[in-house]
Amino acid sequence: MNFASMRRFAVVALASLGLAACGINSVPAAEEEAKAKWGDVEAAFQSRANLLPNIEALVKGAKEGETDIFVGVAEARAKAGSIQLSEADLNDPEKMAQYAEAQNALGSGLSRLFATVESNPNPQFTRNIETAQAQVEGAENRIRIAIKDYNEAVRKYNTTIRTFPDTIGANLIHGAEPMAPYEAASPGAEVAPVMDI
Numbered sequence: 001m002n003f004a005s006m007r008r009f010a011v012v013a014l015a016s017l018g019l020a021a022c023g024i025n026s027v028p029a030a031e032e033e034a035k036a037k038w039g040d041v042e043a044a045f046q047s048r049a050n051l052l053p054n055i056e057a058l059v060k061g062a063k064e065g066e067t068d069i070f071v072g073v074a075e076a077r078a079k080a081g082s083i084q085l086s087e088a089d090l091n092d093p094e095k096m097a098q099y100a101e102a103q104n105a106l107g108s109g110l111s112r113l114f115a116t117v118e119s120n121p122n123p124q125f126t127r128n129i130e131t132a133q134a135q136v137e138g139a140e141n142r143i144r145i146a147i148k149d150y151n152e153a154v155r156k157y158n159t160t161i162r163t164f165p166d167t168i169g170a171n172l173i174h175g176a177e178p179m180a181p182y183e184a185a186s187p188g189a190e191v192a193p194v195m196d197i
Helices: 003-020 026-062 067-082 093-115 123-162 166-174
Strands: none
Touching: 026 067, 026 093, 026 123, 026 166, 067 093, 123 166
8 A cells, every 4th residue: 555545545534533523423313313202202192192082981971061171171182183293393492382282281171071070979980080090190101201201302412413523513414403392381281180089
């Protein structure tokens, strides 16, 4: 190998190392991780929404006179289900807030729904409601964990695109934009509705 070949090889090797240190791979990896965590958040909210028809049917069977609550929960579920966020929307704090607001309305509807059954004397009904309550509590816990994991992935991504040397690749090659974390639409909304049955 002559000196010119060794010099070219050294330049290519150094350029490769330089590009690797500039976020060529770390920025997209962090972004994909955050997007995957957002998918987990959506799946957790969908899991909770899937429980509602069974709970509504259970409560309707015992409490026919509480139709306004059922209508409110059904409307909140429809609104929460109608708001879909695309990957581009993850960078839009306003759309993230709309999504959070719809999910919070659904959570408060659930709280009112469970409050309607407090005075029902039917023991079998009470056991069924307790089972449903445990399922909703589990769904709320999965939502809380998914949101925490998503926000952590967003924090890592946003840190990656803002710190040297990754910021070079993030801005010049990827055109990376900060992602919006999930934030509760109203104070205290991140707390699951209390269902005292």
